[in-house]
Amino acid sequence: MEEMKEKAEKLFEGIKRHTELSPADEEKIFSRLTRKVIKRKQFYLHEGQIAKSAAFVVSGCLRSYSIDENGFEHILQFAPANWWITDMYSFISQKESYLNINAVEDSEVLLLTRVDQLDLFDEVPTLERYFRIITENSLVNSHRRLLDNMSLTAKERYGKFCQVYPTLINTLPQKQIAQFLGITPEFLSKVRNESLRKK
Amino acid sequence: MEEMKEKAEKLFEGIKRHTELSPADEEKIFSRLTRKVIKRKQFYLHEGQIAKSAAFVVSGCLRSYSIDENGFEHILQFAPANWWITDMYSFISQKESYLNINAVEDSEVLLLTRVDQLDLFDEVPTLERYFRIITENSLVNSHRRLLDNMSLTAKERYGKFCQVYPTLINTLPQKQIAQFLGITPEFLSKVRNESLRKK
DNA sequence: CGCGACGTTGATTTGCCTCAACGATTGTGG
DNA sequence: CCACAATCGTTGAGGCAAATCAACGTCGCG
Numbered sequence A, B: 001m002e003e004m005k006e007k008a009e010k011l012f013e014g015i016k017r018h019t020e021l022s023p024a025d026e027e028k029i030f031s032r033l034t035r036k037v038i039k040r041k042q043f044y045l046h047e048g049q050i051a052k053s054a055a056f057v058v059s060g061c062l063r064s065y066s067i068d069e070n071g072f073e074h075i076l077q078f079a080p081a082n083w084w085i086t087d088m089y090s091f092i093s094q095k096e097s098y099l100n101i102n103a104v105e106d107s108e109v110l111l112l113t114r115v116d117q118l119d120l121f122d123e124v125p126t127l128e129r130y131f132r133i134i135t136e137n138s139l140v141n142s143h144r145r146l147l148d149n150m151s152l153t154a155k156e157r158y159g160k161f162c163q164v165y166p167t168l169i170n171t172l173p174q175k176q177i178a179q180f181l182g183i184t185p186e187f188l189s190k191v192r193n194e195s196l197r198k199k
Numbered sequence C: 001c002g003c004g005a006c007g008t009t010g011a012t013t014t015g016c017c018t019c020a021a022c023g024a025t026t027g028t029g030g
Numbered sequence D: 001c002c003a004c005a006a007t008c009g010t011t012g013a014g015g016c017a018a019a020t021c022a023a024c025g026t027c028g029c030g
Helices: A002-016 A023-030 A088-093 A114-123 A125-151 A154-164 A166-171 A174-181 A185-198 B002-016 B023-030 B088-093 B114-123 B125-151 B154-164 B166-171 B174-181 B185-198
Strands: A034-038 A043-045 A053-067 A073-080 A100-113 B034-038 B043-045 B053-067 B073-080 B100-113
Touching (some): A002 A023, A002 A053, A002 A100, A023 A125, A034 A053, A053 A114, A073 A166, A073 B125, A088 B125, A100 A114, A125 B073, A125 B088, A125 B125, A154 A166, A154 A174, A154 A185, A174 A185, B002 B053, B002 B100, B002 B125, B023 B125, B053 B114, B073 B166, B073 B174, B100 B114, B125 B154, B154 B166, B154 B174, B154 B185
Antiparallel strands (some): A034 A100, A043 A100, B034 B100, B043 B100
């Protein structure tokens, strides 16, 4: 249990970066968290299930993606350490999810159910503030990505990805980077090849 | 002033659809709102300015869009009556905006500055809850649109747009629908033509 | 060792863009 | 209220970015 408190510390630090949090608040939040290990390629959520909880990544990396009618995967989000991930649609509506979420590498997460989250919003108003803020930030990110997809070429988007997520480039298989950028793995290979030649 | 109270009523109804709101709360919020008329094609925000406030649309319709390096416009959002619109990035960071916002038709809006909003979050916690919820919903929308752009063809996206925003189809110039869908106006014309022929 | 996923490369196809021309609609100043 | 300009929507010819399909070497893993 001592060990788990250590892990929640990362979360509390994140919250305090945006708002205040008393030790009593920390205790209240802590009591609602459950720890889970998710091995590489193991699933946290399957399409059609209901996202009962959101996951705070302590270590490792998860990803969320949808599968289109032709069987192709499109990655919505990568969640490295200290990020939250869930199927937001399913989480807030408690209806069937459209997304799959699994681990890119061996990971450890802290889970918070929607029910517990809503309870906590009443008990610890500062937590609602924290989630309001990180949701605002996520929205800004999502908007920027939308506009990038509309205005930039594949090569430009890849360049930007390398700048913004320099650590992920070496960790992730290229296939998944392609699925995140919205292009085929073959085409990403050609883009990279061409970029290299220019240097 | 009586008249303005009537207009804020639409906003209060919206809030009460998600959480509670006492008459005293309404009064506190009301005192921070300012009314503004924006005529067709007039700007609410120019790229490079700072989004001091967010706008609640009482009547009419606004749109937010960015202009890429080739001079092409890409529409991020339409805001018909009872929706909020702003440049979220600029609004929360108070840095220079990347977006332009103007009126698609003669409109009337209620403005709330970021400073007043943050003050109100302390005075009226239920208002923070309201914004937390509508931001969650916006995020879900933005995510869905991202995935649609990655997995659907232009024709499929247009079909979906017609289903989701049936009222906007007749109001908006096709050019703007194209800029929202991420295709050229010429190509949208061809897509529509083809769809008609099939019926 | 052998199988399956990954990354690469090439040939071909395709969805969408570009550019240009035209009629229809809108709006605007005289 | 009309005339003229500007913008919009349509259509066609041609071009390009990215997808598709297929073949092949490599690597990690059971």
